[in-house]
Amino acid sequence: xxxxxxxxxxxxxxxxxxxxxxxxxxxxxxxxxxxxxxxxxxxxxxxxxxxxxxxxxxxxxxxxxxxxxxxxxxxxxxxxxxxxxxxxxxxxxxxxxxxxxxxxxxxxxxxxxxxxxxxxxxxxxxxxxxxxxxxxxxxxxxxxxxxxxxxxxxxxxxxxxxxxxxxxxxxxxxxxxxxxxxxxxxxxxxxxxxxxxxxxxxxxxxxxxxxxxxxxxxxxxxxxxxxxxxxxxxxxxxxxxxxxxxxxxxxxxxxxxxxxxxxxxxxxxxxxxxxxxxxxxxxxxxxxxxxxxxxxxxxxxxxxxxxxxxxxxxxxxxxxxxxxxxxxxxxxxxxxxxxxxxxxxxxxxxxxxxxxxxxxxxxxxxxxxxxxxxxxxxxxxxxxxxxxxxxxxxxxxxxxxxxxxxxxxxxxxxxxxxxxxxxxxxxxxxxxxxxxxxxxxxxx
Numbered sequence: 135x136x137x138x139x140x141x142x143x144x145x146x147x148x149x150x151x152x153x154x155x156x157x158x159x160x161x162x163x164x165x166x167x168x169x170x171x172x173x174x175x176x177x178x179x180x181x182x183x184x185x186x187x188x189x190x191x192x193x194x195x196x197x198x199x200x201x202x203x204x205x206x207x208x209x210x211x212x213x214x215x216x217x218x219x220x221x222x223x224x225x226x227x228x229x230x231x232x233x234x235x236x237x238x239x240x241x242x243x244x245x246x247x248x249x250x251x252x253x254x255x256x257x258x259x260x261x262x263x264x265x266x267x268x269x270x271x272x273x274x275x276x277x278x279x280x281x282x283x284x285x286x287x288x289x290x291x292x293x294x295x296x297x298x299x300x301x302x303x304x305x306x307x308x309x310x311x312x313x314x315x316x317x318x319x320x321x322x323x324x325x326x327x328x329x330x331x332x333x334x335x336x337x338x339x340x341x342x343x344x345x346x347x348x349x350x351x352x353x354x355x356x357x358x359x360x361x362x363x364x365x366x367x368x369x370x371x372x373x374x375x376x377x378x379x380x381x382x383x384x385x386x387x388x389x390x391x392x393x394x395x396x397x398x399x400x401x402x403x404x405x406x407x408x409x410x411x412x413x414x415x416x417x418x419x420x421x422x423x424x425x426x427x428x429x430x431x432x433x434x435x436x437x438x439x440x441x442x443x444x445x446x447x448x449x450x451x452x453x454x455x456x457x458x459x460x461x462x463x464x465x466x467x468x469x470x471x472x473x474x475x476x477x478x479x480x481x482x483x484x485x486x487x488x489x490x491x492x493x494x495x496x497x498x499x500x501x502x503x504x505x506x507x508x509x510x511x512x513x514x515x516x517x518x519x520x521x522x523x524x525x526x527x528x529x530x531x532x533x534x535x536x537x538x539x540x541x542x543x544x545x546x547x548x549x550x551x552x553x554x555x556x557x558x559x560x561x562x563x564x565x566x567x568x569x570x571x572x573x574x575x576x577x578x
Contacts, residue, residue: 137186137211141195143204144173144180145487151175152200152359153208162190164211171208175359178454178490179483188213200359282309289314360452368511376551379509380559384567386525386541392573396466408525409445409499410470414576415569416520417441417461419562420495426562427494429515430552436515444493444513445473447480454480455513457493501525507544517553518562521546 141151152174164170164184171182188211195208202208280297282290286309290297295317302309357365389411396406420427420441429436441462444455456476458469479485495517498510501524510521523544530540545566549559569575 135213136191136216137188137213138207139170139184139186139209139211141202141204141206141208142173142182144175144178145491148175148204148487150201150203150359153195153197153202154179156193156197158190160190160193164188164190174483175487178480178485178487180486184211186211191216280309281307283311285311286314290317293317358451360449360454364452367514371514372511375512375514377512377548378551378556378559380547380549380556380563381507382545382547382563382567384543384545384570385530386543386570389570389573390525390541400467404467404470406466406470407473408501409497409522410466410473411573411576412497412499412522412570413443413445413458413461413469413473414464414466415566415573416495416497417443417458418569418576419565421462422565423558423562425558426518426554428517428553429494430517430550431515435553438494440494442492442494444490444496444516445476446496446498446510447477449481449483454485454490455493455496456480456485456490459492496520497522501543507546509546509548512548512550514550517550518559519548520566521548 141153144151153171154174155172156170157172158164158168158170165187166184168184169181170184170190173180173182190209191212192210193208194210195202195206281302282297283304287297289295289311290300290309293314295314297309297314300309300313300317301307303313304310386408389408393406393408393411397404400406418441424437427438427441429438440460443458443461445458446453446455456473456479458464458472458476461469464472476485476489480490493513493516496510496513496519498519499522500508501522504524506526507523508521510519512519523546525541525543527539528542529537530542532538532540545563547559547563549556554562
């Protein structure tokens with residue numbers, strides 16, 4: 135019997151991916167453990183290994199296909215004695231459909247854009263039947279009832295056409311597809327005060343509306359999986375996580391002198407960066423102020439035993455945060471070597487899921503771009519993220535009252551207020567500053 139090869143789930147949060155490349159073709163013989171394809175997720179490009187032996191009978195999903203759902207059949211293997219003729223449509227689990235009760239009659243209200251239905255999200259192996267996205271209250275009950283087919287409503291919604299302005303040519307005056315397709319966009323009544331909404335309730339900007347930007351004035355580049363995921367998660371974080379920033383200035387002169395001395399004494403292939411020292415300082419501060427090494431969950435607050443430092447790395451199409459695990463116990467040379475490897479493979483989208491998941495704290499450093507100060511969005515489920523600005527020469531009043539030049543860096547700590555209070559965040563910043571300004575303390 136033919137064997138289905140399905141789209142693997144390469145991380146716990148993966149719902150779909152892009153089948154970037156096939157490394158085998160129909161008719162090839164594969165063995166268990168052989169690399170047969172490359173899959174692009176929102177974070178990385180991963181290799182797919184065959185788990186069964188056989189001959190590739192049919193490739194069901196061509197290379198370059200985006201939005202392939204997890205567990206979808208992407209190819210079929212033939213066992214000995216089977217032929218391509220034995221390959222039939224792949225059997226997939228039946229979709230679980232949950233019917234949505236018909237809306238009860240409701241008296242007209244003064245708000246015609248009220249949307250009575252919140253679309254439900256579908257899981258990887260289930261689907262929920264919901265009302266058409268073009269459905270709005272004014273399509274059914276505003277004065278006289280508007281009768282239109284679901285397809286006509288969808289087209290009208292996408293084109294910005296007011297159904298009340300149309301005359302239907304279908305049975306009993308029903309508005310059908312040809313009525314909407316032949317109509318010109320008019321004064322539409324978009325939901326939520328002028329912008330269409332995604333299934334998760336987020337408002338979409340109407341950039342593609344010809345009334346805002348003419349079609350020939352911009353070039354549209356489709357979103358890849360990474361940008362879609364980053365946009366969704368950061369929007370949810372910014373809207374759903376109550377957060378607050380804490381700012382502090384830190385003198386870097388001692389740290390820079392220590393770094394120069396360490397690099398002078400280190401082997402030629404070892405070069406410690408300022409960021410490596412900041413990772414170590416952040417990890418030690420998390421151990422000192424363990425109340426801050428925490429994550430909010432629905433079941434309670436998770437206090438982590440180790441400082442797993444996520445470091446933001448800019449890649450084409452977004453960013454990714456590879457993790458230095460148990461950074462509190464690693465030496466500077468080990469942190470440096472590990473960070474260089476992770477950053478290189480991150481830019482190539484070659485990280486494994488376990489290398490960018492499981493962080494307890496994040497660092498984002500834009501100092502190399504000359505940014506003096508900024509505040510990052512929290513990377514859930516982590517409780518804090520540190521934004522590092524550029525080190526620059528500033529006039530500082532020293533202990534004797536004299537004005538001297540010092541290298542000063544501004545940092546901003548963004549905290550999840552469900553987990554971290556202002557006092558706890560301030561204590562962590564004080565510990566971090568102590569390690570940075572007296573780097574020899576990291577060796578104790």
